[in-house]
Amino acid sequence: xxxxxxxxxxxxxxxxxxxxxxxxxxxxxxxAPDQVSKLADFSPNQFDHKVYVRGMAKVARNTLYxxxxxxxxxxxxxxxxxxxxxxYLPVNPNFIHEPYVRAFADFFENNLDLQQKSSGxxxxxxxxxxxxxxxxxxxxxxxGLGAGKAAVTVVGEVYEPGRDTPSLKIYARDTASAGAFGGxxxxxxxxxxQVIAVRxxxxxxxxxxxxxxxH
Numbered sequence: 001x002x003x004x005x006x007x008x009x010x011x012x013x014x015x016x017x018x019x020x021x022x023x024x025x026x027x028x029x030x031x032a033p034d035q036v037s038k039l040a041d042f043s044p045n046q047f048d049h050k051v052y053v054r055g056m057a058k059v060a061r062n063t064l065y066x067x068x069x070x071x072x073x074x075x076x077x078x079x080x081x082x083x084x085x086x087x088y089l090p091v092n093p094n095f096i097h098e099p100y101v102r103a104f105a106d107f108f109e110n111n112l113d114l115q116q117k118s119s120g121x122x123x124x125x126x127x128x129x130x131x132x133x134x135x136x137x138x139x140x141x142x143x144g145l146g147a148g149k150a151a152v153t154v155v156g157e158v159y160e161p162g163r164d165t166p167s168l169k170i171y172a173r174d175t176a177s178a179g180a181f182g183g184x185x186x187x188x189x190x191x192x193x194q195v196i197a198v199r200x201x202x203x204x205x206x207x208x209x210x211x212x213x214x215h
Contacts, residue, residue, distance in 0.1 A: 031055035033068045033165040047088035047130040064171040071167035073208045078117035083127035097132040100189045107197035124159040134185035150188040151175045172196045
């Protein structure tokens with residue numbers, strides 16, 4: 001009986017210590033603005049997904065976010081869009097990713113309802129496609145079970161004027177692995193780009209005061 005009580009006290013003490021750190025109720029570490037990673041931290045073609053998502057929490061299907069608790073994103077009337085950048089994509093000499101990056105840019109532009117302006121009282125929104133992998137149609141057809149899946153990841157960052165750390169980070173990733181005879185990679189990639197564009201713009205519009213921006 002004494003051993004059981006002793007074990008109970010140890011478990012309670014450890015649980016208490018775990019609750020004393022900078023964590024949120026969802027178990028994700030709540031990082032300070034100067035602790036979160038940003039696109040500028042990575043060299044070209046060297047984006048690290050695990051490092052980037054540290055401290056981020058799920059906000060929607062296959063979508064993570066982090067927001068500075070002191071951010072005042074509703075105080076701004078316009079957004080200035082930069083990107084999408086492709087410089088963080090890994091080198092793949094066998095695949096041309098530019099058409100899909102442009103497709104995301106078009107889907108993003110068409111879905112974003114915030115007013116845009118290049119200067120003045122604006123929020124800077126940086127976007128980047130950091131994964132653009134068509135997978136293998138042969139593997140999808142002959143192996144199945146998720147083999148050869150196509151995958152896309154897009155990152156969005158929002159900066160308030162005069163700041164070099166983001167006030168909001170968005171990380172959205174999705175995959176596809178089904179279709180007739182393994183599915184057409186081009187169609188899969190374009191579909192994923194469209195889905196992710198909707199997710200990213202939705203999070204932006206939810207976090208930025210739409211009424212303030214005039215919509």
